[in-house]
Amino acid sequence: MRKWIIAAALLVSAQIPAVALADAKIGFVNTxxxxxxxxxxxxxxxxxxxxxxSREQDLQKMAKQARDLQSQLEKDGMTMSDTDRHNxxxxxxxxxxxxxxxxxxxxxxxxxxxxxxxxAVQDRANxxxxxxxxxxxxxxxxxxxxxxxxxxxxxxxxxxxLANDK
Numbered sequence: 001m002r003k004w005i006i007a008a009a010l011l012v013s014a015q016i017p018a019v020a021l022a023d024a025k026i027g028f029v030n031t032x033x034x035x036x037x038x039x040x041x042x043x044x045x046x047x048x049x050x051x052x053x054s055r056e057q058d059l060q061k062m063a064k065q066a067r068d069l070q071s072q073l074e075k076d077g078m079t080m081s082d083t084d085r086h087n088x089x090x091x092x093x094x095x096x097x098x099x100x101x102x103x104x105x106x107x108x109x110x111x112x113x114x115x116x117x118x119x120a121v122q123d124r125a126n127x128x129x130x131x132x133x134x135x136x137x138x139x140x141x142x143x144x145x146x147x148x149x150x151x152x153x154x155x156x157x158x159x160x161x162l163a164n165d166k
Contacts, residue, residue: 024139027132028148030155034125035118039163044117051113055106062099066092128161129154 035041069092077085132154133141141154 025137026152027138027141027154028145028152029125029129029141029143029158030153031122031125031143033155034158034162035121038121038125038159040124040165041118041121044121048110048113048117052106052110055109059099059103059106062095062102066095066099069095124165125158125162128158128165132157132161 069088073085073088073092077088080088129141129143132138142148
């Protein structure tokens with residue numbers, strides 16, 4: 001991706017005559033749309049959801065346990081013996097610590113796997129983009145831009161090619 005940005009910067013900085021730039025065929029691919037809409041990206045999202053579903057359910061159970069214990073302490077705390085109340089408060093603190101640790105590990109693991117899956121989607125998309133560039137004789141295809149004209153947007157072609165790419 002950075003290669004394309006550097007190439008574009010070099011093109012501009014080399015002060016190539018405007019006539020040469022006018023003849024250049026330039027395309028743009030919206031990477032955010034690729035990650036949101038491409039078939040491989042949607043498949044990766046479903047795979048991650050399935051892979052992490054049981055851990056997410058465990059976290060929800062743990063959170064419910066903590067809420068229930070908190071409610072019990074609030075409801076019955078005044079009528080409990082000091083020892084029982086102290087034990088329940090300690091149990092709640094331990095459960096909250098365990099929940100926070102588990103939640104942090106869950107987020108870290110999910111982010112790591114998401115990055116792995118998105119990297120694979122990015123690789124597939126780059127191959128498709130390169131194939132489109134060679135087939136349709138593009139001189140330059142950008143994946144990031146502050147502004148782009150809809151007439152040079154080839155994101156739909158890339159999405160279609162990714163859907164057909166098995």
